[in-house]
Amino acid sequence: MNEFEPKIVTIVTELLERSDREDTTVELGATLHGDEGLGLDSLETAELSAILEDEFGTDPFGAGLLPETVADIVAFYADATAASA
């Protein structure tokens, strides 16, 4: 587990709570979109992108990537940290 994992899981969980989906458990492998996954719509995705940028200064969506899972988001930050280390 890296330092980003719990932070990002918390951010996604809080985002879902605000949309009255507090009963959804956020796991690393969960896909962000679609009925099989967390089911984020386009506005929630934009919100997630904005919250991530606010927290970390950059975000994978703004960088032009299309993360599909929670793990993809974690990897984006872990890779960035590794690259700058």
Place this chain on the structure above:
Amino acid sequence: MTAPRTVIVTGGSRGLGEGIVQHFLDAGDRVATCARSETDAVRAWQADPAYAERFLFRKADMADREQCTAFFKDVVAEWTSVDVLVNNAGVARDGILALFSDEDSDTVIDLNLKATIHLTKQVVRNMFAHGGGRIVNISSITGLTGYRGLSVYGATKAALDGFTRGLAREVGSRRITVNSIASGYLRTEMSHGLDDGQLNQIIRRTPAGRLGDPEDIARAVSFLVDPANDWITGQVLVIDGGLTA
């Protein structure tokens, strides 16, 4: 949104923007503004101990995306979140379209429309992360009724009203309201392009019998951004002394 709120007013160095900045400072809010050049009004705010820590000015050409982004980042570095955005900076170029230069079209569209959209996008993202906010776009009655010589300017203001409506729908569920104020003719430098004959004709046709003052618009801005007014969104409020009634 508890006081003091953080307010961005673009183009607040003179004219209408200056009046809006003063209104928010008087209300106790923190105000950030930008313009391409500093004015006596800006220097006076910077020097006034009553506004210490509550006023931020940056020289920035909003039509330049990098400068616009740098201004926004400075505001966030200082005050973290933005509660209110007033898109006021605008430019009018008067001229018959058939003789209008492409350069003038670009200047008007780049500032009134593209720069406004660019800054609003960044502010909306900040509002998403901080629980909502209020956005007011300063539009013009020339976007609602046509005025000869102002077709390009009027087009940008009509577009801004469309932006207001679309964005209001998009972000309404996130506690953000977006409204336009379609202002009539004000006694600011922008109306200096009109000669006395034109101004007198406007006054004669205005039920209220005078041109507008920045305060007339600033009071309406303050009403639209009131935290209690969360049920007014996507609207164009005309404030013109009744000229277009």
